[in-house]
Amino acid sequence: MTNLLKITGLNYKKNQKYILRDVNLTLDEGKIIALLGENGAGKTSLMRVIAGVAKNYSGQVELAGGKEEAFRKAHLSFTDGLSGFGDTTKIKEVVNFYESLYSDFSENEFDELRKFMKLDLDMRLNQLSRGMREKLIIALTFARKADLYLLDEPFGGIDAMARKKIINSIILWKEDKATILISDHFVNEISTLLDEVVIIKNQTVFAHKSTDEIRENHESIEEYYEGLYEDEGE
């Protein structure tokens, strides 16, 4: 198994407070990994550091053998909040943007995903419900051929049935060698999909286990996760 992502000695501070401290993490290629932790634990920050949009950190982040930000960005696909587009932008205009700038963006793949999620190219961003917007973001994220997919709470506004459909699409569209890192609250829905879990607690990687390991101990992923917080009392 080759290392896809290697983080060593990562320290990230903001307002004189440590958000991430002494983080060391290695992810292999071809795995589906959940990033778990309480709200504010640093999951989003970790993803932002990997994606190169959080700055001024110390330590090293290496992806697919390269350390520079631009190189990493070329090899990963991060769920983008679409902040660069105005409210009245049509979906097809968003697609044009991605199509012209990313050479690994496949308009065909996007089209399949979009039809799967029942999104219309002429819809404007401000006409989309929260769930539809999230579906669009997921479609855009997976329409790119990347080595690492970073999904930051991708399912928040999506109902259970749609979530299942989308998870199915993830299985379909994932290349064998690509790694997916998902941070989400709905562990249960995706737990059968996961190869590994990484838990962020106390500003660092508190645990990194394979799901088989956890289940061989007769624990469910949720039980294992909640067990880590038991000594904290209610």
Added chain:
Amino acid sequence: MISFSKVFKELFHVKNRVVHMIVLLNAVASIILTLIMLTSSNGGKGQISTGSRAYEIGNFGGFILVLAGVMAMMIFFTSAFYFIWSSVANEKIGRQQTWQLLPISSSKFYLANILSSLVSYIYMGLLQVAIIALDLLFGIMVSDGIRKWVNYIFSGTELSNVEVAEIAQGLILGALIVLLSTILWYLLIGIYHYLTRAAIEFMPFAGNKFITFLIRVVLLVAFIYALSMILNVFSDASRIIFDPSRAQAFDTMYLANLQLLILDIVFGGLNIFLYSRFVEAK
């Protein structure tokens, strides 16, 4: 990895959308303004006079010429408006995650952002000049009077080659000054923005509105003070280096261009450093 030109093109498109909107609004507003002006001054004379010659151009001709004049005046407003809009847009775009996720180095992106605003600005100017020229051309075609008047204007002036060269040189130097100062302006806004951002994120009080405001004010004052000091030192130094007794108009312009260029390079480099190192996506 994306090439600089691809990113530049896309940013250019984004800014041109606003340019087109401004130019369109300018055209419509100018037409309306011209109509108001002509109807309120009791129809005008339908005549244009230069020197001792008067030409009959009719009401329509009058409209065409006044329109040209109004649009020319409006350029001042459109420029100011675009200037302000682009300064704000540069900073806004610079912080948007959609753009920051592009596989291009921060320094290249910063340059593409600033330059696309500049080129858009030039494009807007050219577009407006072209529209005025079209308007006049139209006037020449429909009105004999205007054609004769234009002929008269241009025939009376015979420029020697030297004079033409001087005018050209003056125009070019003047244009360069405008361009370099625009860049400098963008850079100054940038540096203020990035220093405040770096300071705010460094302070141990996250999200405190008062502290943030205080930082902004303090930095603004410090900034203006530092800037005036730098400019003073700079102009003193260059005055010593370049002999003041030769102060002809062109030399002053060359000097100004040089000063601006140096400032642009210095602040540009500083901004690129600050932007790459400290400015996170929102």
Added chain:
Amino acid sequence: MEFKDNIPIYLQIEQYLYRQIAMNELKAGEKIPSVRKLALELTVNVNTVQRALQQMNDQGILYTKRGEGNFVTEDEELLKQTRQALIDDKLDEFVQNMLTLGIEKDQLVEILSNYLEGKNQND
């Protein structure tokens, strides 16, 4: 398919496939669905399916033809054993359940034939 969350998924996939084979849903020598297809059908990830298939290959119930996929063994003996193992499992479960209900082992046969007879009459 619903999976228990506290038993390794690959084990559950194996159990599922073993059942399919024992019930003759997957016949001797038949090609089983591709890894991707299974993953989609069962809503699990490809790695997990691969691990399950690898184990089953090691156990001999499946074999791989290079470039063609995974096939059920044609070894009748092994298939019979597999079927028997599953039947034994269920019987074991039945016996255990009856014991917890207080039925003694020597009563089991009688209880079972009475039950079956009753069902026959009702059908």
